[in-house]
Each structure stands twice: as C-alpha cells, then as structure tokens.
Amino acid sequence: MYLRALIGLAEDGTTTCSSEELAATAGVNSAKLRKDLSYLGSYGTRGVGYDVEYLRYQIAREIGVTHDWPVVIVGIGNLGHALANYSGFRSRGFRVVALLDADPTRHDEVVAGLDVRSFEDLESIVSDNDVSIGVIATPAVAAQAVADRMVAAGITSILNFAPSVLAVPEGVGVRKVDLSIELQILAYHEQRKAVAPGSEDAS
Amino acid sequence: MYLRALIGLAEDGTTTCSSEELAATAGVNSAKLRKDLSYLGSYGTRGVGYDVEYLRYQIAREIGVTHDWPVVIVGIGNLGHALANYSGFRSRGFRVVALLDADPTRHDEVVAGLDVRSFEDLESIVSDNDVSIGVIATPAVAAQAVADRMVAAGITSILNFAPSVLAVPEGVGVRKVDLSIELQILAYHEQRKAVAPGSEDAS
DNA sequence: CTCTGTGAACATTTTCACAGCT
C-alpha cells in the first residue's frame, strides 16, 4: 500500500513527503505509518520527512519486487481472462509466463498475447521458467487438484480465487481472494444502516 | 466464510457438525469459531454440535443475505466483464442490475445477458432499482469521479477494484480489493524463504 | 521549530481452559 502510494506521489512530481501526507495517501494513521516504516529501518529525515524515491526503493527491495516474478495462471475463464490482461501485475513486477486450462477447446485461444496451453504442461513450464507463484482461477471443485499439482511441480506460493479452502503442505504460502465475501461485508453494513441508523464507520 | 463452509457441508449431505469440523472446513481455530458464533446467539446444542441448515439460515439472516441485493458495476473492461459473469454473486444473494461504462463504443455490447449502458444512466438506474451497492472496475484515474457520482446518486456501499484510495462522506462504506497487493505479499514471503529458509507459515 | 522514531498506553483479536447443558 505504501509502495503504491509512493509511486503515485512520484508520478505527481513529489520528491519529499511527511508521514502525514503519505499516511493520508495510503489511507492510514500517520503514527501507524511511521511505526510500520520504522521496522524497515530509518529511512526518513527528522524535521523534513521521507525522500519519495529513496523510500520507494527501500520498500520495493524489502518486499522483493525489484526483480520480476514469473507467474502461471490456471483456469482461463472470465476471471482468468481478466487476470491475464490485468496491467497491474506487469507494472508491479509480475510476469505472466503461461496460461493453462484443462479444457482442450480453449487451447486455440490467444489471451493477452499468450496462447492458452494444456494443464499437462505445468511441470515443464514451472521448471523452464523457474516459476514459484501460481494463480488459481478455476471453479471451486478443481482448485484443490490444481493446487496439489502446482505444489508437486515446485510452486511454493498460490493465489487462490476459487471459493474453497486449500490444503497445502507446510512451507507453501496461500492467499485467498473471495469476491463475494467482500460484497457480503458491504451488504451486512447496509443492513445495519437500515436497521439502526447512526454510528457507522467508512472503512 | 462460515456461511460458505456451511453451504459446502449442506451440499455434501451433512446435517450436523461440531465446531471442530466447521472450523476445519472454514480454515480457522475451533475456539475462534465458537466465540464468533456466540455473538450471534446460542444456535448450537451442547454435546451435539450445530445443525447445518439452522445455523446457515441464522448467519444468512444476520449478515443480510436472505434477500437479494441489487448491484451496479461501472467499468466494463476485462475485470468488469469477469465480475458481470461471476456466478458467485448471483448465488450469494447479489443481482447485477446494470453494467455501465463511460466509453460509448462499448454500449453496443451485451455482457452476461445485460447490455452495457451509459454512465449517464446511473442516477435513474439507482433510483428505479433501489440500488445501494456499487462496484468500481474502472482505471484508477476514473475511480474517484465514479465514486462521487455514485454517492450523489444515493449509493451507500462501494466495492473498489481500482488501485486508488477513495474519499467518501461519512456513512458510505468502501471496501477495496487490490489484486497486485496479494501477489506482492506472496512474493515477499517467497523472498524471505529464499533468504532465510526455516520458519514459515502457510496462511 | 518541524517531523521522525519509538517506548508506553490502549484497544482489539485470538486462544486457552473449563463450567455447565444435553
């Protein structure tokens, strides 16, 4: 979040910023921002603030986005399509090296300049491109099998868009994005507003 | 999460479950699950567990997904496309009533059985369908303007996929989904593994 | 005099552990 905020400031031509400004841009409290950044080291200047470019580089280095990470996407339905075309990945240091789908009728398609390949090619793609991050955009029923195969092929981080909890071995990282849960959270607050109008936060 | 886990159990024919089982399905600790559910009331039976259907209904009622929520999606690029077609919304009580895009060349298109309409129609659509939830899938630069217009039209909850922090009035709920941040978190853990192999969690 | 970096205070979340219901 801070990295993105810094990139935004840099694009606006800002060279220096205070914790207050950066916190506002990122949408957090300035004390929290300073505490968070303090864990990385002392990259600010007292009485002045932070140098945007310098801090940006330090954060990028810390979180490991100074070099490209090759990524494979499995499941080229609507969501896989969108992910393959999502420019935010490329601009943030991720390079989609392959799109895989179990459905052979999709293997003709070219999406985002890559042709959709067979899921059978997973192992060779992973070893050839040294891939350690996989994205699952399949239906829920297929997700666990895809994850197992990814892990067997040597992938150690999985971003899961399927609405299912994945069981993976120790040492494999999984993050889940569930679009409908986000909407349900909004609906919950909507309902509360309707029932008891008054105190409500905007987070 | 618990609701989804319960739906999964119900589909498998399970009629009763313990906090241990449900927690495992949802991927959390059983004590946490019991504490969470206790805030809703005492819907379990000591010595037995929870009735799947009963608990499912109680949670659905609590979070407000017993009736349909009309939703509008603004920005029908790749992501908007995917969201419009995402079956998870419909099955979880959300009904996409309109797809809007500022680009007139897209107004011919029919996506997911709905035709893409002009962003100018926002106000009438919101009032005609009593919409209180809006989804922003536009580029970052357009997001704030779209949000402002949504709020003016009467929308009080926004799901934002654009990588920008939205400023909204008190009382308007915003949730943000940033796909590249999730990948960055995985990359961070990958880098840590490479540097200092050993203790690593699989969350 | 301004703004960072940080110990200490405060707040929230998670887990433990067990009383008590069925």
Next chain:
DNA sequence: AGCTGTGAAAATGTTCACAGAG
C-alpha cells in the same frame, strides 16, 4: 461423555505523546 458457550489470559495491533535529530 461430548461439545458448546464464555470468562480470563495471552498475543497482537494501533494510537498516543514526546525525546531528540536535523
């Protein structure tokens, strides 16, 4: 006997408030 519901404890996260650097 088995499992929920829940106080109390532990862990974690956030904010305050100020010493001290520039």
